[in-house]
Amino acid sequence: MNIDEARVLLKENGQSHVLNFHDQLDASRQQSLLRQIAELDFSSIRRMWAMLKSTSGEDENFPQSQPTPPDVMQLTDEQREAASAAGDKVLSKAEVGVLLVAGGQGSRLGYDGPKGAFSVGPISGASLFYFHARKVLSLSRRYGVHIPLYIMTSELNDAATRSHFEQHAFFGLDPQDVIFFTQNMWPALDPAGRIMMDRPDHIFMSPDGHGGTLSALHRRGCLDDMERRGISTIFYLQVDNPLVEIADPAFVGVHAEQQADFSVKLCTKRAAREGMGVVVERDGHYEMVEYSEFDKPENHCLTALNQSGELIFKFGSVAIHIFSYEFLKQEALRDMPLHIAHKKIPVCNAHGETLIPTEPNGFKFEKFIFDVLPDAGKVVNLAFERADEFSPVKNADGDDSPATCRRDLQLKWLRWLQAQGVTAELNFEGLPLLPIEIDPAYALNADDLKERGFLLRDFSAPPVYDASVK
Numbered sequence: 033m034n035i036d037e038a039r040v041l042l043k044e045n046g047q048s049h050v051l052n053f054h055d056q057l058d059a060s061r062q063q064s065l066l067r068q069i070a071e072l073d074f075s076s077i078r079r080m081w082a083m084l085k086s087t088s089g090e091d092e093n094f095p096q097s098q099p100t101p102p103d104v105m106q107l108t109d110e111q112r113e114a115a116s117a118a119g120d121k122v123l124s125k126a127e128v129g130v131l132l133v134a135g136g137q138g139s140r141l142g143y144d145g146p147k148g149a150f151s152v153g154p155i156s157g158a159s160l161f162y163f164h165a166r167k168v169l170s171l172s173r174r175y176g177v178h179i180p181l182y183i184m185t186s187e188l189n190d191a192a193t194r195s196h197f198e199q200h201a202f203f204g205l206d207p208q209d210v211i212f213f214t215q216n217m218w219p220a221l222d223p224a225g226r227i228m229m230d231r232p233d234h235i236f237m238s239p240d241g242h243g244g245t246l247s248a249l250h251r252r253g254c255l256d257d258m259e260r261r262g263i264s265t266i267f268y269l270q271v272d273n274p275l276v277e278i279a280d281p282a283f284v285g286v287h288a289e290q291q292a293d294f295s296v297k298l299c300t301k302r303a304a305r306e307g308m309g310v311v312v313e314r315d316g317h318y319e320m321v322e323y324s325e326f327d328k329p330e331n332h333c334l335t336a337l338n339q340s341g342e343l344i345f346k347f348g349s350v351a352i353h354i355f356s357y358e359f360l361k362q363e364a365l366r367d368m369p370l371h372i373a374h375k376k377i378p379v380c381n382a383h384g385e386t387l388i389p390t391e392p393n394g395f396k397f398e399k400f401i402f403d404v405l406p407d408a409g410k411v412v413n414l415a416f417e418r419a420d421e422f423s424p425v426k427n428a429d430g431d432d433s434p435a436t437c438r439r440d441l442q443l444k445w446l447r448w449l450q451a452q453g454v455t456a457e458l459n460f461e462g463l464p465l466l467p468i469e470i471d472p473a474y475a476l477n478a479d480d481l482k483e484r485g486f487l488l489r490d491f492s493a494p495p496v497y498d499a500s501v502k
């Protein structure tokens with residue numbers, strides 16, 4: 033794109049100010065600004081501005097009618113066994129791929145690097161990526177197949193994510209089976225709908241939300257890659273939860289048997305206003321209501337109690353999903369709803385200096401993956417045991433922090449050991465006095481551990497993720 037084309041495009045879209053500093057920049061910075069302008073998605077920017085104008089910050093497409101609780105499957109031991117057998121078949125046919133979204137900025141954690149590289153291993157100090165990758169490795173070995181791991185990054189953390197995998201020899205995975213792809217970046221708008229610049233030659237950009245996964249899978253060729261590999265079933269997880277049971281065969285089995293488009297794992301909420309989305313049925317389809325939307329009048333019932341004092345909508349979603357390939361493909365090019373957030377955004381002043389605001393001064397927009405739920409013809413909601421599968425690293429301290437995550441990892445492994453009659457001395461929190469850590473490539477669950485037995489390793493020596501543990 034040349035400067036004349038950029039001028040016309042920006043003028044048509046009421047964004048001419050983006051070139052305010054252009055004439056004062058050297059040639060290479062001018063080029064870099066023009067490249068950024070060429071990549072802007074003006075149709076989405078027009079939608080963002082329309083949304084900002086028309087709703088004063090309300091999300092688009094808000095529904096009107098009252099929701100009802102969804103049907104949630106709760107498997108008996110027998111049903112779980114049957115579902116696992118069905119899942120084993122899908123996994124053995126090499127039809128399962130794993131989709132890990134790791135493009136977020138992890139601002140609450142405040143870690144300087146990709147969140148996936150954050151250390152959670154109680155003994156080894158291994159990263160969140162280590163736990164996910166070693167589970168995929170373990171499953172690939174168990175079923176004797178290649179399980180592709182698609183990792184969504186953003187421009188802000190792509191290079192660091194790739195180098196983390198390279199430094200750790202892909203945690204034992206075949207690099208051909210680890211596919212990195214970047215999500216789209218969006219500008220922020222000021223209250224007048226103007227694209228915000230953080231430097232004279234630079235537009236402030238941030239990732240377009242985990243809902244950006246769908247279009248990114250398409251644009252970066254991952255859907256084609258899945259088709260080439262014959263992937264029918266895509267297990268979706270977020271980077272911050274190392275307890276997730278990746279491609280849990282029972283979940284895969286239920287999804288397959290029900291021929292579902294979209295399956296969701298749900299757990300019991302701890303409090304009415306816990307920060308989890310809630311699946312509801314409304315107007316004949318399922319949808320996910322984010323906790324930030326509980327205050328809308330039509331959603332008040334989501335925090336209400338029944339006569340026994342229990343939550344009527346007692347299940348929350350923790351972003352553990354399975355998609356069918358066909359459904360992902362169908363949704364990839366769809367315009368998803370936008371969600372808006374009022375944020376502190378660095379801005380460039382009239383003198384070309386960058387100012388960091390102390391109060392929110394602009395609007396970021398994001399897409400959420402679960403907004404495709406209403407389009408799904410067949411949905412499975414499966415209840416799961418929270419303690420075994422969910423303890424994310426979201427905050428630097430307090431709830432959902434590295435400390436609670438390491439604790440919950442150890443409590444899970446402790447239960448596996450106790451199932452074999454091991455007794456451990458516990459502290460006042462119920463945690464073992466000696467820390468526990470189990471490499472997922474050694475044992476994925478209590479049964480694996482029982483089968484393989486356990487050995488004591490010297491963790492003062494090399495890290496466990498050198499792929500030597502078979």
Ligand code: UTP
Pocket residue numbers: 133134135136137138139140141147184215239240241242244269270271272426
């Ligand atoms: P969160 O909503 O917890 O956001 O993401 P975050 O960016 O990790 O953390 P905060 O809110 O800035 O503190 C949930 C999952 O979705 C991914 C994240 O990487 C995480 O796995 N995500 C989020 C993306 O991949 N892209 C995005 O644009 C946003």
